[in-house]
Amino acid sequence: MITLYTWKTPNGRKPAIMLEEVSLAYTARGVDISADEQFDPAFLALSPNNKIPAMVDHDAAGGEQALFESGAILTYLATKSGRSCGARTRPGGARKRPGVGERSPSDPGCAPCPSS
Numbered sequence: 001m002i003t004l005y006t007w008k009t010p011n012g013r014k015p016a017i018m019l020e021e022v023s024l025a026y027t028a029r030g031v032d033i034s035a036d037e038q039f040d041p042a043f044l045a046l047s048p049n050n051k052i053p054a055m056v057d058h059d060a061a062g063g064e065q066a067l068f069e070s071g072a073i074l075t076y077l078a079t080k081s082g083r084s085c086g087a088r089t090r091p092g093g094a095r096k097r098p099g100v101g102e103r104s105p106s107d108p109g110c111a112p113c114p115s116s
């Protein structure tokens with residue numbers, strides 16, 4: 001199971017759209033940024049830059065995995081679901097892709113998929 005911490009903003013919607021697209025089960029928890037809930041210490045433990053979205057994968061390989069930054073979350077979900085373009089087309093699959101923490105956490109970009 002995945003818990004998504006989010007709010008009604010464009011960045012908050014990105015991981016929810018991805019989770020629906022790849023059909024991974026998740027629970028959404030609202031973090032009302034208009035009420036400063038992003039500064040709650042429990043949320044800051046997940047997202048130290050006090051921004052939604054954040055996510056916890058309770059069933060991650062190797063143990064529970066917490067993530068923040070929408071780009072890192074989208075990359076993680078693409079790899080986990082086997083929908084990463086690298087996992088499909090590159091020798092070695094997902095292991096050849098940058099892992100969580102190997103990419104700048106504020107980098108929302110992604111290399112374009114190689115044409116097949």
Ligand SMILES: N[C@@H](CCC(=O)N[C@@H](CS)C(=O)NCC(=O)O)C(=O)O
Nearest residue numbers: 009011033050051052053069070071
């Ligand atoms: N680069 C971040 C941006 C996230 C972001 O700006 N989140 C905003 C809402 S869309 C937020 O949580 N703002 C609350 C704050 O800065 O205190 C990402 O892509 O996840």
